[in-house]
Amino acid sequence: MDLDAYVGAHLAEWRRLEELTRRRQLSGPESDELVERYQQVATHLSVVRTSAPDAGVIAYLSTLLSRARNRASGTRTGTWSGVRRFFLERFPAALYRLRWWWLGTLVANVAVTGAMIAWLLGHPAVEQSLLSPADVDQLVNHDFEDYYSNYAASHFAAQVWVNNAWVTGLCIALGVLGLPVIYLLFQNIANLAIIGSIMIRHDHGAHFFGLILPHGLLELTAVFVAGGTGLRLFWSWVEPGALTRTQSLAREGRTAGTVALGLVAVLLVSGIIEAFVTPSPLPTWARIGIGLVAESVFFAYVFVLGRNAFLRGQTGDLDAALLEDRVATQP
Structure with missing residues (x-):
């Protein structure tokens, strides 16, 4: 032409x-x-x-x-109805559509963390090469618990929220490259496994899980959601399916943006729990119970609300009216 x-x-x-x-x-x-x-x-x-x-x-x-x-x-114009649609339809639908990616990431990371803790418990020389006896004593008897109460709860909640949002943002932003996401996730679980094995070896296992589980269930789930979303973004250009690589990457990139924005709210909840519930004088069973309730609400949000929104046609992508114009033409 x-x-x-x-x-x-x-x-x-x-x-x-x-x-x-x-x-x-x-x-x-x-x-x-x-x-x-x-x-x-x-x-x-x-x-x-x-x-x-x-x-x-x-x-x-x-x-x-x-x-x-x-x-x-x-x-x-931005309205509360738009915010409502985002959290009741678009965000949960995105989580549901990507469920196998982040559930797979969650299961794999939990399995690797458990295997690492078991291996570290069977190889005490590794602990000795990482920390001196004085450092171990400081960690077990002071540092691990003091971490949750050294700052005012409101300031600590903001600090935790920003840090975790940064980690999840990196997982999604670097997802297009694939390997950096795996590295970030491994760093996260390696630190957890090392501290967990040290606490368990020194008879503070119950103390460790009593402080980690109240907020960690939801917090780590959010990190694994970000990791799975990042890996899906990587796979979108490796195997684009019926779309071109550009179209596939664009679609998954927009969905990843939806997930990143929604996870800010999820991490805010986990940060509040970490700041106000984890170090509280509540009995351990009550603190862990709050963490389990928060995790259960998140899964219900995905598999009830998200599934229903997905079945109505929501995918987590932008509304069609906000995308570029595409009009079919006769050959």
Whole structure:
């Protein structure tokens, strides 16, 4: 196709649509014309993309169509209903659609952590090479528990929230590369396994689990969700399926953004539990019970609310109205 000739033939129509988008008020016939020309120009954009892709023309038409769509449907503004839809539909649907990725990540990490603790317990020389007896005594009798009460609860909650959000953000942001996600997850569970084995060896196993489980159940689940989402992002360009690699990566990238935003709220809850429940004088069974309730609520959120939203067509991706215009054309 001769792009110059095509542009020359339709430039007047594009200019007319641009003029309509710039008018402060439209009459009834002009509004109808706006919709009609929007459809025409969307078709023109599809033809250019297919037959003579030119970055400048594509960018111009995409911008023009975006303005026309906003003018036709009205300016979108953030509302509480949008927040409600995000947390009741889009976010849980994304978690449900990606469930096998993060559940697999969760099971694998728990299994590896258990295996590492068992191995470290069977090889006490490793502990001796990592910490001196004085360091071990300090960790077991002071540092591990003091970590949860050294700061004011509100400040500690904010610190934990920011740190965990950073870790989960890295897992998702680096997911496209694959291996960095595995490295981050391994670092996380290796530290947990080393401390756990030391506490258990020195008869503080109950103390260790009593402090880790109240907040750790939900916190680690959020980290594993981020890890699984990152690995799915990596796999989206390795095996794109029926989509092109670019389309597959874009779709999973948008879904990963949904998950990252939603996990901020999940980690806020785990941070509050870690700051206010973990170091509290409540009996161990009560603190662990709160952690189990929080974890159960999260799984119900995914497998009840998320499943229902997924069955209604939600995937965690952006709404179709917010994506670029795609109009089918006859060959």
